[in-house]
Amino acid sequence: MAEQKLPKLTTRVRFPSPAPFFPPMTRYLRYVLIIFTALTILLLALILYIAAIFDPNAYKAEVIQLVKEKKQRELKLDGNIKLTFFPRVGIRISHLALSEHESDVEFAAAETVLVSLAVLPLLRKRLELDGITITGLKANLIRFKDGRLNIHNLIARSEEPEQFELDVGQLLVKKSMLILSDKVSGRHFTLRNIDLEANRIDRSSGSKSGVIRRKTELAFLVNQPAQPEINLSSKLKFTVLLDVGKQSYAVEGMSVKSTGEIEGINNLVVNSSGGFSAKFDPDPAAAEFAVQNFLFDMAGSINGHNFDINVHAPGLSVVGQTIFGDPITVLGNATGTAGKGSGKFAVAGMSGSLSDFASGLTFELEAAKEDFTVQATFVSPLSGSLTALQFNLSDLTGMIRASSAAMPDWIAGSLTGSASVDAMSRKAQAYLTAQLAGSDMVAKLAASGSGQPGLNFEVDIDQLDLDRFSPLERRPEKGAKPMEAAIASGEWLDLSLLNELNAEGSIRIGLLKAGDSRATGVKLDIISN
Numbered sequence: 001m002a003e004q005k006l007p008k009l010t011t012r013v014r015f016p017s018p019a020p021f022f023p024p025m026t027r028y029l030r031y032v033l034i035i036f037t038a039l040t041i042l043l044l045a046l047i048l049y050i051a052a053i054f055d056p057n058a059y060k061a062e063v064i065q066l067v068k069e070k071k072q073r074e075l076k077l078d079g080n081i082k083l084t085f086f087p088r089v090g091i092r093i094s095h096l097a098l099s100e101h102e103s104d105v106e107f108a109a110a111e112t113v114l115v116s117l118a119v120l121p122l123l124r125k126r127l128e129l130d131g132i133t134i135t136g137l138k139a140n141l142i143r144f145k146d147g148r149l150n151i152h153n154l155i156a157r158s159e160e161p162e163q164f165e166l167d168v169g170q171l172l173v174k175k176s177m178l179i180l181s182d183k184v185s186g187r188h189f190t191l192r193n194i195d196l197e198a199n200r201i202d203r204s205s206g207s208k209s210g211v212i213r214r215k216t217e218l219a220f221l222v223n224q225p226a227q228p229e230i231n232l233s234s235k236l237k238f239t240v241l242l243d244v245g246k247q248s249y250a251v252e253g254m255s256v257k258s259t260g261e262i263e264g265i266n267n268l269v270v271n272s273s274g275g276f277s278a279k280f281d282p283d284p285a286a287a288e289f290a291v292q293n294f295l296f297d298m299a300g301s302i303n304g305h306n307f308d309i310n311v312h313a314p315g316l317s318v319v320g321q322t323i324f325g326d327p328i329t330v331l332g333n334a335t336g337t338a339g340k341g342s343g344k345f346a347v348a349g350m351s352g353s354l355s356d357f358a359s360g361l362t363f364e365l366e367a368a369k370e371d372f373t374v375q376a377t378f379v380s381p382l383s384g385s386l387t388a389l390q391f392n393l394s395d396l397t398g399m400i401r402a403s404s405a406a407m408p409d410w411i412a413g414s415l416t417g418s419a420s421v422d423a424m425s426r427k428a429q430a431y432l433t434a435q436l437a438g439s440d441m442v443a444k445l446a447a448s449g450s451g452q453p454g455l456n457f458e459v460d461i462d463q464l465d466l467d468r469f470s471p472l473e474r475r476p477e478k479g480a481k482p483m484e485a486a487i488a489s490g491e492w493l494d495l496s497l498l499n500e501l502n503a504e505g506s507i508r509i510g511l512l513k514a515g516d517s518r519a520t521g522v523k524l525d526i527i528s529n
Contacts, residue, residue, distance in 0.1 A: 056081040056082070056083060056091060057080060057081050059081075060077050060081070063075065063077070064076075064077065067098075071101070071153055071154065072101055072102045072153070073098055073099050073100070073101055073102075073107070074098070074099035074104055075096070075097070075098055075099075076096060076097040076098075076099075077093065077095075077096050078095040078096070078097075079093065079094030079095030079096065079112075080094060081093050084114070084116070088116035088117070088118075088130050088131075089116065089117050090114060090115050090116035090117050090130075091114075091115050091117075092112060092113070092114045092115075093112065093113045093114075093115075094111065094112045094113075095111065095112075096109065096110055096113065097109035097110075100150060101150065101152075101153050106140075107139065107140055107150065108137065108138065108139035108140070109137075109138050109139075110134055110135065110136055110137045110138070110176075111135050111136030111137075112133075112134075112135045112136065113132070113133070113134050113135075114131075114132070114133040114134075115129060115131075115132050116129065116130040116131045116132075117129060117130065118130050118169070129168045129169060130169045130170065131168070131169055131170035131171070131172065132168055132170070132171050132172070133172040133173075133174070134172070134173045134174070134176065135174045135175060135176075136174075136175055136176065137173060137176035137177070137178075137194075138176065138177045138178075138179075139176075139177075139178050139179070140178075140179045140181065141178060141179065141180050141181070142181045142182075142183065143181070143182045143183060143184060144183050145183045145184055147184075168200070169199075169200050170197075170198065170199050170200065171196065171197070171198040172196065172197055172198075173194055173195065173196035173197075174195055175193065175194075175195075176193075176194040176195075176196075177190065177191065177192050177193075177194065178190075178191040178194060178220075179191075189222055189223070189230075190222070190223050191220045191221070191222055192220065192221045192222075192223065193219070193220060193221045194218070194219070194220040195217075195218070195219045195220070196216070196217070196218050196219075197216070197217045197218075198214050198215070198216040198217075198240075199214065199215050199216075200212055200213070200214050212241070212242040213239060213240070213241055213242075214239065214240045214241075214242065215237075215238075215239050216236075216237070216238055216239070216240060217235070217236070217237050218234075218235070218236040218237075219233075219234065219235045219236075220233075220234055221233050221234075221260075222234065222260075222262075230261065230262045230263065231260045231261050231262075232258055232259070232260035232261070232262050232268070233258065233259050233260050234256065234257070234258040235256070235257045235258075236254070236255070236256050237253070237254070237255045238251050238252070238253055238254035238255070238276075239251070239252050239253045250277050250278060250279050251276060251277060251278050252275065252276060252277045253275070253276070254272075254276040255271075255272065255273045256270065256271070256272045257270065257271050258270040264302060264303075265300040265301070265302055266300060266301045266302070267299075267300050267301050268298070268299070268300040269297075269298070269299045269300065270296075270297070270298045271295075271296075271297045271298075272294070272295060272296040272297070273294075273295050274291065274292060274293045274294035274295050274313075275290075275291065275292030275293055275294065276290075276291055276292075276294060277289075277290045277292075278290075284320060284321070285320040285321070286320065287318075287319075287320060288317070288318065288319050288320075289316075289317070289318040290315075290316065290317045290318075291313050291315065291316040291317075291325075292314075292315055293312075293313075293314055293315070294311075294312070294313040294314075294316075295310075295311070295312055296309075296310070296311040296312075297309070297310050297311075303336075304336055304337065305334055305335065305336030305337075305338070306334065306335050306336065307332065307333065307334040307335075308332070308333050309330065309331070309332045310330070310331045310332075311328070311329070311330050312328070312329045312330075313325070313326070313328045314326040314327070314328075316328070316350070318354065321353045321354050321355065322352075322353055323350055323351065323352060323353060323354055323357055323386070324349070324350060324351045325349065325350045326349060327346060327347060327348055327349055328346070328347040328350075329344070329345070329346050329347075330344070330345035330346075330347075331343075331344050331345075332344075332345075338369060339367060339368050339369030339370070339372075340367070340368055341365065341366065341367035341368070342365075342366050342367075343363065343364065343365045343366075344362075344363070344364045345361065345362070345363055346361070346362040346363075347359055347360070347361055347382065348360035348361070348362075348382075352383075354385070354386045354387050355385045355386070355387050355388070356383070356385060357383065357384065357385070357386060358381070358382070358383050359381075359382040359383070360379075360380070360381055360382055361378075361379070361380050361381075361382040361393060362377075362378070362379050363376075363377070363378040363379075364376070364377050364378075365377075370404075371404045371405050372402070372403075372404040373402070373403060373404065374400070374401070374402045375400070375401045375402075376398060376399065376400040376401070377398055377399050377400075378396060378397070378398035379396075379397055379398070380393040380394065380395055380396040380397065380418075380419075381393070381394055381395055388422075388424060389422070389423035389424045390420070390421070390422050390423070390424070391420065391421045391423070392418070392419075392420045392421075393418060393419040393420070394418055395416075395418070396415075396416060396417050396418055396419055396430075396432070397414070397415070397416050398414065398415050398416075399413075399414050400412070400413065400414075400415065400434075400436065411436050411437045412436070412437070413434060413435045413436035413437065414434065414435055414436075415432050415433065415434035415435075415436070416432070416433055416434075417430060417431050417432035417433055418430065418431055419431075419432075426448060426449030427446070427447070427448050427449070428445075428446070428447045428448075429444075429445060429446045429447070430443075430444075430445045431443075431444055431445075432445070437464075437465075437468060438463075438465060438468070439461050439462060439463055439464055439465075440461070440462045440463075441459060441460065441461050441462075442459070442460045443457065443458070443459045443460075444457065444458045444459075445457050454502040454503065455502065455503040455504070455505070456503075456504055456505055457503065457504075457505035457506075458505055458506055458508075459505070459506070459507045459508070460508050460510075461507065461508070461509045461510065462510045462511070463509070463510055463511040463512075463513070464509050464511070464512050464513070465513045465514075466512065466513065466514040467513070467514060467515065502528065503526065503527075503528045504526070504527050504528070505525075505526055506523060506524065506525050506526065507523070507524040507526065508521075508522070508523050508524075509521075509522040509523075509524075
């Protein structure tokens with residue numbers, strides 16, 4: 001029997017194919033990474049190539065000649081010019097100096113200047129600097145007698161069309177000094193240890209007229225070589241808004257803090273804060289200025305007398321020449337060996353124009369020396385010109401009272417008149433009529449912040465009873481010493497308040513009474529140091 005062959009059985013088992021090591025999207029990412037790596041290597045190679053073959057120092061002569069042709073100034077580049085590639089592409093210049101206009105006198109010099117450049121905006125013909133860092137700057141700013149500044153030709157707008165629009169992202173100034181010289185007043189100031197940081201916050205994209213917001217912080221120390229006592233340390237913070245297309249600017253959120261000494265004021269501390277904004281425009285009618293909840297505090301000491309001043313302006317706006325605002329309050333306090341005093345100015349809502357405004361003024365004063373006290377209140381319409389710094393009180397009315405324990409009824413009464421102040425020329429004058437201490441008085445006053453004397457006065461009094469100016473226990477009885485002795489003794493009138501006041505004037509009295517004595521046509525000439 002033949003052997004039968006069984007049919008061959010074949011079994012196929014299929015296993016799922018393993019997942020690829022990279023899914024499709026990851027594979028594409030791998031290609032991107034490879035391309036990016038290649039481009040990075042090529043870019044680094046290009047940078048190394050440029051650094052190897054390009055020497056920016058070879059262009060010094062051309063740059064110096066260009067500055068001389070365009071600005072008529074001598075540029076010195078004594079240090080090396082180096083290319084920088086990290087963290088940004090830029091140029092570092094060391095030991096450079098610039099002369100005055102058409103002169104070899106040095107205007108400014110700097111230890112180093114680092115300029116970092118944004119490359120992509122160049123394709124849009126936009127020169128965008130990531131940042132400018134200036135270290136060790138020393139500059140001289142001069143105002144000549146004709147009002148010109150020595151930087152006039154540097155900031156003047158060129159008549160030639162600019163091929164590139166310039167924008168700076170960050171400006172840093174470190175360890176710098178600025179010397180200010182005013183040929184008009186003859187004053188010289190030095191700003192030392194200047195540290196400035198200005199950062200662009202944002203810019204609207206795609207438009208040349210986009211608004212740039214720039215936050216700025218500035219710190220410096222001020223002194224005056226001719227007056228060593230002037231030594232002021234200041235810090236400023238503010239945000240600037242630039243509208244390049246409209247050529248308009250605004251400043252907001254300004255705060256200032258200063259400490260030190262200046263102009264005979266010791267321990268000076270100044271703080272200000274609040275909403276501040278300004279818009280400048282080539283057309284004066286379109287200019288705007290506004291203050292919102294502005295606070296200003298100043299404290300210090302003068303000749304041992306401490307003082308503090310507080311100013312609060314809730315709201316003030318100027319549009320063109322038109323001005324309007326809320327009431328402004330000024331509070332002041334002073335203390336010293338001679339006594340203490342406090343005052344309050346309140347300026348009512350203001351309206352009108354910068355050259356002709358109208359408002360109202362209220363002034364309250366309270367002063368004390370030992371047990372002697374003075375209280376006064378004055379009210380008047382206020383008008384004038386802010387541009388000329390002239391102020392007029394056309395209808396002044398007031399109440400005044402002065403007394404002590406020994407002289408409870410020394411002075412009490414009312415007054416009327418007018419007064420004016422010219423702050424530009426530092427002069428003031430007043431004409432007053434008063435009914436005080438049972439007397440009718442007329443006074444003419446003139447004060448000057450410069451020249452001698454500081455105060456001139458003429459006072460006419462119809463009648464004056466000296467008894468009411470003497471302490472109760474020292475008042476003469478009937479048959480007391482004659483008038484001449486009373487006047488010569490000086491006990492009836494205390495002029496110690498004039499010790500620290502440079503004053504000169506006269507007092508004319510129609511009828512002078514003291515005890516049982518009478519005198520007519522009395523004139524007193526007073527001169528104080």
